[in-house]
Amino acid sequence: xxxxxxxxxxxxxxxxxxxxxxxxxxxxxxxxxxxxxxxxxxxxxxxxxxxxxxxxxxxxxxxxxxxxxxxxxxxxxxxxxxxxxxxxxxxxxxxxxxxxxxxxxxxxxxxxxxxxx
Amino acid sequence: xxxxxxxxxxxxxxxxxxxxxxxxxxxxxxxxxxxxxxxxxxxxxxxxxxxxxxxxxxxxxxxxxxxxxxxxxxxxxxxxxxxxxxxxxxxxxxxxxxxxxxxxxxxxxxxxxxxxxxxxxxxxxxxxx
Numbered sequence: 001x002x003x004x005x006x007x008x009x010x011x012x013x014x015x016x017x018x019x020x021x022x023x024x025x026x027x028x029x030x031x032x033x034x035x036x037x038x039x040x041x042x043x044x045x046x047x048x049x050x051x052x053x054x055x056x057x058x059x060x061x062x063x064x065x066x067x068x069x070x071x072x073x074x075x076x077x078x079x080x081x082x083x084x085x086x087x088x089x090x091x092x093x094x095x096x097x098x099x100x101x102x103x104x105x106x107x108x109x110x111x112x113x114x115x116x117x
Numbered sequence: 118x119x120x121x122x123x124x125x126x127x128x129x130x131x132x133x134x135x136x137x138x139x140x141x142x143x144x145x146x147x148x149x150x151x152x153x154x155x156x157x158x159x160x161x162x163x164x165x166x167x168x169x170x171x172x173x174x175x176x177x178x179x180x181x182x183x184x185x186x187x188x189x190x191x192x193x194x195x196x197x198x199x200x201x202x203x204x205x206x207x208x209x210x211x212x213x214x215x216x217x218x219x220x221x222x223x224x225x226x227x228x229x230x231x232x233x234x235x236x237x238x239x240x241x242x243x244x245x246x
Contacts, residue, residue, distance in 0.1 A: 026236065033188070039176050074151070085132070106156070
């Protein structure tokens, strides 16, 4: 039987599906609602220093890295399969390079931004 | 030389034909919204690390109506992903207690919705306290 990496991609997809389902809705609420409506007010508790204090704590950075890494591979796998279903099935290798390459780039950027925070 | 594979003609709009296909494609397409959000999240964290001025400029951008519309669309996509993911979890990973299969409804609550409520509450508490 031909060796395949599908099991690896699928387990990353699955883990990322769980992480994104649990964390992304509240993240969107924070970046889209909490920050714009509260952070600009005078005397707000949700300030720059407040968020810096949160992200400076290493367990938060580690969690953010895990969430971003797994969500990136989840999205890459799904986008790849959407494009295959839309008729790109015969461009297998370029799709793999584009999708998982994007996820690797995103993971690298997350490692750099969170590692040097 | 290998024989040319036979291909059934399949228009790329095949998923529009049935309601079930449309729901499938809507679910899978949520991932297309995830990619720009991840980039945005990384920019957000990077802006935060650059100091109060950079962060204040970012807040101004998020108060723009365009940002509000994009966040609303994104919120719809992530919610659709969460609901469909938690509802599918018991079908892919059935839950058993004392060799008795837990009904899908309760399995989805225990493995998905309950952890979701806890995670959301903890994150909001951490940010708003």
